[in-house]
Amino acid sequence: MGVGIQVENLNAWYGKSQALHDINLKVEANHATALIGPSGCGKSTFIRCLNRMHETSPEATVKGKVKIGELDAYNGTSPTQLRRRIGMVFQKPNPFPTMSIYDNVAAGLKLNGYNNKKHLDDIVERSLQSSALWEEVKDSVHKKSGASLSGGQQQRLCIARALAVEPEVLLMDEPCSALDPISTGKIEELIFQLKEQYTIVIVTHNMQQAARVAEFTGFFLLGRMIEYDKTEKIFTNPSDKRTEDYITGRFG
Amino acid sequence: MRTRFQQGLDELRQKLLRMGGLAEQAVDRACQAYLDRDLNRCQMVLEGETQINVSEREIDELAFDLLAMQQPMAVDLRFILAVTKINADLERVGDQAVNIAERVIDMVSLPAVELPVDIARISAAVSAMVRRSLESFIEAKAELAQAVLEMDNVVDRMRDEAFIMLVKAMNEQPEITRQALDALLVARNLERVADHATNIAEDVIFWVRGADVRHNVPQEENGPQPVQRAATETR
Numbered sequence: 001m002g003v004g005i006q007v008e009n010l011n012a013w014y015g016k017s018q019a020l021h022d023i024n025l026k027v028e029a030n031h032a033t034a035l036i037g038p039s040g041c042g043k044s045t046f047i048r049c050l051n052r053m054h055e056t057s058p059e060a061t062v063k064g065k066v067k068i069g070e071l072d073a074y075n076g077t078s079p080t081q082l083r084r085r086i087g088m089v090f091q092k093p094n095p096f097p098t099m100s101i102y103d104n105v106a107a108g109l110k111l112n113g114y115n116n117k118k119h120l121d122d123i124v125e126r127s128l129q130s131s132a133l134w135e136e137v138k139d140s141v142h143k144k145s146g147a148s149l150s151g152g153q154q155q156r157l158c159i160a161r162a163l164a165v166e167p168e169v170l171l172m173d174e175p176c177s178a179l180d181p182i183s184t185g186k187i188e189e190l191i192f193q194l195k196e197q198y199t200i201v202i203v204t205h206n207m208q209q210a211a212r213v214a215e216f217t218g219f220f221l222l223g224r225m226i227e228y229d230k231t232e233k234i235f236t237n238p239s240d241k242r243t244e245d246y247i248t249g250r251f252g
Numbered sequence: 253m254r255t256r257f258q259q260g261l262d263e264l265r266q267k268l269l270r271m272g273g274l275a276e277q278a279v280d281r282a283c284q285a286y287l288d289r290d291l292n293r294c295q296m297v298l299e300g301e302t303q304i305n306v307s308e309r310e311i312d313e314l315a316f317d318l319l320a321m322q323q324p325m326a327v328d329l330r331f332i333l334a335v336t337k338i339n340a341d342l343e344r345v346g347d348q349a350v351n352i353a354e355r356v357i358d359m360v361s362l363p364a365v366e367l368p369v370d371i372a373r374i375s376a377a378v379s380a381m382v383r384r385s386l387e388s389f390i391e392a393k394a395e396l397a398q399a400v401l402e403m404d405n406v407v408d409r410m411r412d413e414a415f416i417m418l419v420k421a422m423n424e425q426p427e428i429t430r431q432a433l434d435a436l437l438v439a440r441n442l443e444r445v446a447d448h449a450t451n452i453a454e455d456v457i458f459w460v461r462g463a464d465v466r467h468n469v470p471q472e473e474n475g476p477q478p479v480q481r482a483a484t485e486t487r
Contacts, residue, residue, distance in 0.1 A: 207323075207325065235325050235326060235329075236325075236329060236330065236462065237326060237462035238326055243326075244326050244327060247325040247326055248324070248327060248328050249254040249257065
């Protein structure tokens with residue numbers, strides 16, 4: 001099951017340049033939350049702070065509190081421990097190109113020492129089923145490489161890879177921006193189904209996508225979270241003028 | 253700024269204003285025709301209906317295109333929804349004007365009689381409601397629209413008074429029954445126009461404030477009030 005995320009006074013920097021200012025946010029468990037905003041507003045930086053990927057950038061620093069369920073991300077938790085509980089899918093599908101479909105999905109488990117073949121088989125099949133890819137690849141999981149799949153299939157393979165380690169939270173950073181409308185539709189349908197088991201945070205530039213998949217939406221601007229509310233409120237009657245100007249295309 | 257979209261919204265607004273002008277003119281002409289027993293004005297109202305119907309279709313088509321092609325959000329979405337609803341109300345206002353004109357044609361074929369009803373007073377109140385509801389749309393002012401809602405009860409009372417007085421007259425003077433019935437129907441048509449003006453005002457409030465004030469639902473149930481400034485920029 002997914003867990004809630006509590007963010008308190010989160011600030012992030014790239015060197016001396018502050019990218020996030022005092023972000024406070026409570027992400028509901030087992031819901032999809034969309035983050036929208038113009039390029040450079042800090043939304044990707046924000047989700048990279050949730051799984052401590054931000055600190056892997058040169059001179060990047062973070063200050064503030066992030067709790068994933070009861071786990072304090074920046075106090076007494078290692079990045080590895082944290083990332084076992086938080087899967088991430090990126091803008092561009094990034095399967096391991098030389099590995100088979102099976103090995104792509106099993107990679108995280110193998111790294112963590114799992115080697116029971118029956119157990120691995122079960123998890124690979126379950127993960128590919130969860131990512132709605134199983135029916136398309138079940139006869140070739142060992143034969144085909146991850147790179148031989150279409151872009152949409154590759155992205156669903158990456159989702160299966162993220163799900164294989166049984167995380168509680170799934171972060172998605174513009175997961176459909178490189179996909180055609182049919183593949184996008186499949187990923188969106190997947191998000192709808194996955195939130196029964198996972199808490200999903202999705203960064204998207206596509207506001208219609210945010211409206212379609214997310215129950216809650218946050219609007220970021222210049223490193224600050226301007227507004228956070230139910231998605232229907234944000235897209236029909238936002239409280240802040242800046243949100244309205246952005247979603248109606250008056251700037252950004 | 254989405255120039256093409258803004259041009260579409262501007263065009264929609266202009267078309268609705270033109271439609272509003274036609275509907276307002278139709279009601280005024282029909283009322284004046286009643287007061288002057290003027291068949292020429294009746295004919296103008298009947299002929300004008302076609303233009304109103306054509307406008308209704310044009311507005312719906314444009315709104316439909318904007319919804320399909322531009323995926324409007326927030327204040328723009330509320331604006332387009334409000335326009336389609338106001339459009340339907342204005343078309344019905346045109347229909348009511350035609351109904352009045354048809355009653356006047358019937359009355360003119362009968363001897364003129366004194367009737368205990370002040371249609372001029374009712375029509376002045378109703379015309380003011382239509383005019384102000386359209387002004388509230390032009391100005392994107394929820395306060396103006398709110399004032400229209402408050403006028404509706406006044407017109408309802410006028411219609412009720414007219415009903416009582418005309419039924420009494422019919423009982424006392426059966427020979428004027430047909431003329432009294434025509435007048436009663438005109439009063440009812442005018443009251444319906446007032447209802448449409450009320451609907452228009454409610455739609456303006458929805459567009460400007462994002463609040464649904466229909467059917468006297470308390471304001472608290474509509475959630476917090478959004479920024480009003482944004483609505484004026486859609487104009």
